[in-house]
Amino acid sequence: MLNILLADDHPVVREGIKQIVSNAYGQVAFGEVNNAKELLVKLTSARWDIVLLDLSMPGSNGVEALKRIKHEQPELPVLILSMFPVDQYAVRTIRAGASGYLNKESAPEELVQAIKTVLRGGEYISPAAADELVLYARHEGDQPLHKQLSDREYQVLCGIASGKEVKEISSELALSPKTISTFRARLMEKMNMKTNAELTYYAIHNGLV
Numbered sequence: 306m307l308n309i310l311l312a313d314d315h316p317v318v319r320e321g322i323k324q325i326v327s328n329a330y331g332q333v334a335f336g337e338v339n340n341a342k343e344l345l346v347k348l349t350s351a352r353w354d355i356v357l358l359d360l361s362m363p364g365s366n367g368v369e370a371l372k373r374i375k376h377e378q379p380e381l382p383v384l385i386l387s388m389f390p391v392d393q394y395a396v397r398t399i400r401a402g403a404s405g406y407l408n409k410e411s412a413p414e415e416l417v418q419a420i421k422t423v424l425r426g427g428e429y430i431s432p433a434a435a436d437e438l439v440l441y442a443r444h445e446g447d448q449p450l451h452k453q454l455s456d457r458e459y460q461v462l463c464g465i466a467s468g469k470e471v472k473e474i475s476s477e478l479a480l481s482p483k484t485i486s487t488f489r490a491r492l493m494e495k496m497n498m499k500t501n502a503e504l505t506y507y508a509i510h511n512g513l514v
Contacts, residue, residue, distance in 0.1 A: 466508030
């Protein structure tokens with residue numbers, strides 16, 4: 306029996322993934338959660354073979370949820386399933402301990418192959434993600450401004466560029482408004498920008514929002 310913990314806040318997406326995986330493996334037991342808080346509770350409720358993790362869930366950024374999983378159960382493989390473009394999060398999630406990164410628009414066969422690869426102890430990197438990792442390795446010191454930000458700084462950047470207020474961002478990331486303001490000041494300094502309008506223009510121009 307294969308035990309899969311499925312973390313995604315869209316029931317239709319979860320049902321689709323369950324059907325694809327069940328057709329490939331037969332007997333599969335699924336645990337389902339739709340937010341980061343439930344994920345961390347469910348993580349300790351059973352022995353899981355793999356976690357399929359969406360990056361965008363209520364209560365926490367997916368990268369932070371990934372870090373928590375790897376901190377509590379470092380040997381548990383985590384496969385990221387996301388709608389975010391590869392160039393936004395692939396490198397960040399792999400560096401944080403993910404065993405693979407797959408876009409939700411991938412074919413069902415690729416999802417099955419990715420799960421099989423990860424369960425064998427390997428890492429599944431799609432061609433697009435592999436290209437991004439190569440570019441990162443070759444030009445680590447010459448990356449776009451947003452790729453030089455920490456994960457938290459990047460999350461705050463995307464929140465600001467999406468038109469969210471500090472209180473809303475702090476609620477989503479479970480941090481105080483003061484901490485969010487500190488991250489904002491740091492990323493402003495790193496990017497040599499002074500206003501939210503500049504950040505928003507940059508984020509839109511670079512396809513971050």
